[in-house]
Amino acid sequence: MNRRYRKTIIAGNWKMNKTLSETRIFADELKSLMGRPKWCEVVLCVPYVNIQAATRLFKDCRVSIGAENCHYESSGAYTGEVSAEMLKELGVKYVVIGHSERRQYYNETDFTVNKKVHAALEAGLRPIVCVGESLEQRELGVTLELITYQVKCALSRVPAEKMRHVVFAYEPIWAIGTGKTATAQEAGEVCETIRTVIRKLYGARVARAVTVQYGGSMNPKNAQELLAQPDVDGGLIGGASLKPDQFVEIINAANQE
Ligand code: PGA
Numbered sequence: 001m002n003r004r005y006r007k008t009i010i011a012g013n014w015k016m017n018k019t020l021s022e023t024r025i026f027a028d029e030l031k032s033l034m035g036r037p038k039w040c041e042v043v044l045c046v047p048y049v050n051i052q053a054a055t056r057l058f059k060d061c062r063v064s065i066g067a068e069n070c071h072y073e074s075s076g077a078y079t080g081e082v083s084a085e086m087l088k089e090l091g092v093k094y095v096v097i098g099h100s101e102r103r104q105y106y107n108e109t110d111f112t113v114n115k116k117v118h119a120a121l122e123a124g125l126r127p128i129v130c131v132g133e134s135l136e137q138r139e140l141g142v143t144l145e146l147i148t149y150q151v152k153c154a155l156s157r158v159p160a161e162k163m164r165h166v167v168f169a170y171e172p173i174w175a176i177g178t179g180k181t182a183t184a185q186e187a188g189e190v191c192e193t194i195r196t197v198i199r200k201l202y203g204a205r206v207a208r209a210v211t212v213q214y215g216g217s218m219n220p221k222n223a224q225e226l227l228a229q230p231d232v233d234g235g236l237i238g239g240a241s242l243k244p245d246q247f248v249e250i251i252n253a254a255n256q257e
Pocket of ligand 1: 013064175176177179215216217218238240
C-alpha cells in the first residue's frame with residue numbers, strides 16, 4: 001500500500017452468492033463488527049438483484065456498492081443484460097470488468113473488456129479491471145508479458161483524465177477459489193508491472209495514483225503480508241467476503257495506521 005498517493009480499496013466479490021434475505025443478515029452482522037474504516041474504502045460487489053437493497057442497507061456504514069459486470073452498450077436489444085447507466089442510477093459506484101470467470105465462461109475478451117471499461121467510465125462508474133494469468137501461462141514464464149498485453153488492451157483509447165477512476169485487480173487464475181495464494185513477492189511483482197505499464201502510457205503522476213488490488217484466496221491470514229507490498233493497494237476478495245468476520249479482519253489489516 002502507498003496511501004500517500006492512492007486509495008486502498010478492499011472490495012468483496014460475492015459472485016453468484018447470497019439471496020436478498022442473506023444479504024440483510026450479512027449487513028446486520030457486518031455493521032455490528034465493523035468500525036468506520038479511516039484508511040481504506042470498503043466495497044461490496046453483489047449480484048444485480050441485491051444491488052438496490054444493498055445500497056440502502058450499507059448506506060450508514062460507508063460501504064460502497066459495486067456490480068460484478070455490465071454490458072458495453074448503454075441500451076438496446078441485449079436480452080438479459082444490464083447497462084452501466086442502469087447501475088449508476090441505482091447508486092452503484094464500482095463495477096468489476098473482465099473477471100476471469102467471465103472470460104472463461106461468458107466469452108469475455110480483452111476487446112469486450114476495453115468496451116466495458118469505456119461504458120463504465122462514460123456512465124460515471126469506477127471499473128475494477130481484472131487481469132491475470134493461468135497456471136500454464138505462469139509456468140511458461142509469460143506472466144508479465146500477458147499482464148502487459150491485458151492492461152494495454154483494457155486501457156486502449158482511455159484518456160489520461162479518466163484514469164483516476166480506474167482500478168486494476170491482479171487475479172492469478174490459479175489462485176482464485178483454490179486456497180492457493182500468490183506469494184507476496186509474486187503479487188507485488190505483477191502489481192508493480194501493472195503500474196509500470198500505466199506509467200509508460202500515461203506518465204508517473206497518473207500511474208502512482210491508480211489503485212492496484214490483489215485477488216485470489218486473500219484471507220485474514222495472508223492479507224497483511226500481501227498489503228505490505230508497496231504496489232498492492234487492496235484486495236478483491238471472493239470467498240472470504242461472504243463471511244462478515246473474515247471480511248472485517250481483512251478490512252482491519254488494510255486499515256492499520
Ligand atoms: P477468491 O476469489 O477470494 O474466492 O479466491 C477472488 C475473486 O475471484 O475475485
